[in-house]
Amino acid sequence: MDLDKAGENVEEDYVLEVDQLKTIFRTEDGDIPAVSGVSFSLKAGETLGIVGESGSGKSVTSLSIMGLIPKPQGRLSGSIRYKGKEIINLSEGEMREIRGNEISMIFQEPMTSLNPVFTIGNQMVEAVLLHMELSKKEAEQRAIEMLRQVGIPRAEEIMKEYPHQLSGGMRQRVMIAMAMSCNPSILIADEPTTALDVTIQAQILDLMRNLKKDFNTSILLITHDLGVVAEMCDRVIVMYAGKIVEESDVRTLFKNPNHPYTKGLIKSTPRLTSEKQRLYSIPGNVPSFKEMPKGCKFVPRCEYAKDICYKNEPELVYVGEDHKSSCWLNIEQAPSIEEDAS
């Protein structure tokens, strides 16, 4: 439904534009390009998914946007614009103005993001006071209101409790309440439900959907779970080895994937709805950054690889309306690989 709305929206107002983002970590073994040239944009009120496996660079992308890459080991280049304003390489003080107020983030394991020695109330009020000009009392009211909003029963009592007294699902609700407490325009959720059981995951995803509707927040959802993507996202970016390999709206991605990696990923996902006996599997492993292939990064695992794929890296090009893919099969006149789409 949201999809149609996004399509009709003529004046594309982007809240976030990432252009040629490169994040390189300096290590003893040499430079590691965790993200190498990623560009995408996020519209207001849209949920954009970033999917990929371990080491694809999806989390580093989100941390780069938040300005949470440790320096000087990590170096950023390119451009990250929030509502038109350049925010890459801002000073810590300037970034603090944006974090929480404008862009908030929730993480996979809420226990590591909450301070175990302070009460929930304490931590919530601190965040509110830091970003909004409210009195202590008003901040407390705001915190309780937010806890209620995310479906926490007995909000007043929870304010006095410590993180360890809450269950995993409750902690993630607290994190969401905290992230949403200053009405950010963008919520970055990095694997927000990966550590949770499925019935709790369903609760949290439901909550995120409702919050997005109520506050018109844009969500950048980072996940490895294609099921979560299908349920939550309007558009999807697929990352592999630090690069975007495909970008499209969610229906196209599942119904008509273009990149061999995306196809393999979808085919190798076991489904609740089918009993097909043998699963497809992508051969091999994600290459380590030290032994990255020269041409297309996916080439050692690709069943359609041609000579050109070993030599040069393909660019991300349009293969349909709002549908981009970086594969030589699209660029060169190559044998069709469509028969595999089913």
Added chain:
Amino acid sequence: MTEAILKVEKLKKYYPIYGGVLHKTIGYVKAVDGVSFEVNQGETLALVGESGCGKSTTGRSILRLIEPTEGRIIFEGEDLVSLNDEQMRKRRRDLQIIFQDPFASLNPRHTVQRILEEPLIVHGIGDKNERKRKVVELLETVGLNKEQIKRYPHQFSGGQRQRIGIARALSVNPKLIVADEPVSALDVSIQSQVLNLMEDLQEKFGLTYIFISHDLSVVRHIASRVGVMYLGSLVELADKTELYDQPLHPYTQALLSAVPVPDPDFKRERIILSGDVPSPSNPPAGCKFHTRCRYKMDVCTKEVPDLVDVGNGHYIACHLHR
């Protein structure tokens, strides 16, 4: 297919809670609370459920890696609980386990060769040359290269490490393998490789699996029968197709409806359970699920429902079905 290789009868595992000034037992965490099921020769029985439902404790109790508090574990007609340590150690040749995190279960200071050779030495299988041959053969069976024999676990990727874990379990030619979340730590593209490998090995060696997982999509793919656990009890047990197409227990229904499906056009009624799983140290009286059940009746708060066969080997513990 119909012959039961393993029968678990009224298995219980209670962990005492100590408290007070005198450090007395003030209660029990009922991790597994009277679970009974059979596993047939050559099948894959999956145990599914959320954190704390007792699925892993059940799996480990079968190998007596955790000592059960009560109950019988009858493997090929012999009650494993009655064996002493030495007898049990010998019996473990037939029962092996694969863990979730292969990194935590492989000794980082041993080479692959040593890791795979150790079970053979423990069980006195073959001489030095035979063992070496066997290790190479095992590596090839699980799809690893024999050139990698001198490497250490950290030199392998997650998927490869899980292959080593599988090779180690296979080394003593077991009859039954308990696989405790074997693919949960792996990426999707690697997960399918390991699942396919497990299926191939089952066919090749006639293995029986107990597959413990929280991932219902993976279970639908690999299992023959599925048991659903909630707070230490088995609430439903049925053939895979029957369980997924006709789930009867309200918990199973909610669980299945909560799994995200990778298809944006897939529509269904989603049952969102309110609240969290109650603590296993103080489970609700009667049916343990009644606090979150949308069909709760009076009887549910008082009487514990038995696991009964409602036809076709479909077992369910619910007052709605009796």
